Amino acid sequence: MKQESYMSVETYSSAKQKIEKEIVRLQKQMKSLRVKQRRPVIASIVKSMQDNEITIEEVADAMDKSARRGAGAGSDSPKTSLPPKYRHPGTQDTWTGRGRPPRWIIDAESNGRSREEFLIK
Template sequence: MPQESFLTEKQEIEKQIQKLQRKMRTLHSRQRRPVINSIVRSMQEYEITPEEIAQAFERRQKRAITASKAPARYRNPQTGDTWTGRGRPPRWITDAEQNGQSREQFLIKD
């Protein structure tokens, strides 16, 4: 008997999960609709074609990939973690600098 009760409760919970997932999809769709409409209006206003959007999107992706392929310039000798020298310095660099160490000591020498 306890096994049947467990299965019934489990089925009820699964139904509730499915119902909540449907609600989430509906909510997500409702939130996206005005954004999409705004994009379409802007495209019409500025005579932008879907092909131009696709090309711009591809260029942006290529740029992001190229930017992320920057070689590492600094290495933490204790952990092996690396940093390209771009963007915000990792904690191990900032901690070392606060302790009076030079960033140059972490440079990767080829």
């Protein structure tokens, strides 16, 4: 007698049910892990808010502003470049004053020089 190489409907349904139950169990486990992971982060945020006397309203307002600022983040409009604000007198390298300061600014400040010395007037 020839063995059938396909799965019977009953076997398929049973296997599918077992897999679906396992998926539900794993999803619950993942949710539990997320809650455990987030708990200390939330506690830290609450403590920082209390230490700095920050209200929930202030956080909500900051989140709203952040969401509005981020709304256009994926837009296709090209970024406009800013004019330079600082210039290195020797190399003529420039910096807009935004983002991480260039090495020449960091080095000059560590040697006691003022950032204002490099302002473009």
